[in-house]
Amino acid sequence: MSTPFSSRDGKDHDAIELGHDMMPKFDAGGLIACIVTDADSGDVVMFAYMNEESLRLTLQTREAHYWSRSRQELWHKGATSGNVQDVIELRTDCDQDAIWIKVRTRGASANCHQGYKSCFYRSASLVDGKAELTFREDKPLFDPAEVYGKS
Template identity: 55%
Template sequence: MPALAFDPAPGDKKALEEGSAFTPRFDANGLVTAVVTDAGDGKLLMVAHMNAEALALTLESGVAHYWSRSRNALWKKGETSGNLQEVVEMLTDCDQDAVWLRVKVMGHDATCHTGRRSCFYRTVGLVDGRATLAGDGSEPLFDADKTYRNPS
């Protein structure tokens, strides 16, 4: 567990919104939302969540860590694929319940577990009154099946 601990959010709204103390406001599940973009071109890469440990590890190491809600586990982004996210800058919103990470992706420059650069690779539309999805033309940059296959 990292040594870094976060102080509770101040009760004073002005101190929260204008002060110099980073006091993240974790939700009822102990998470803050993390929006992740490419530091070079600003492309939206992913949206994830961080608990206090992931947030502390990210600040201390400079490499993005997240909390996987589906696996109920901490994860260092890119540890398996080699597509680590080096944090160039971290910002927080006015009430400190979300963070924005501007990152440089190592390896194949792919963030999504499908092998694509971004997790946002489908457009949402309406066809004959039904919501539909269509690919945006992006192709996988690596073979996700080979990368994430669990040897038996």
């Protein structure tokens, strides 16, 4: 399948940073970082990676697709859980080596595989010289064991 993205070859910084052509800069492994925020609250809900195919599919379908580094496979967010991320807006940074998508999540509105609204459901602090995590979300919005069949 042909790519919708323009080549970066021979392009100067102004063409990449100020032009209208999307020329994503994938790393040596073919991935680009993607931060995901809730379109309404602005909260960060997850961080993931995309490859060229997942970025293309996300733009085509307006549903978030990622590359799972742990499973080494394309990942349509919500295909198993029902918590599909509808893409409201997709942006790239100035040198096009990072992606930011704003989403509205269907289903239980959980974005984390642990059932929480955000993957960032804990905050860190030092207590008596030891780093500790404090839960910032009361409870998961779904039971991962029920959704994914794992215990």
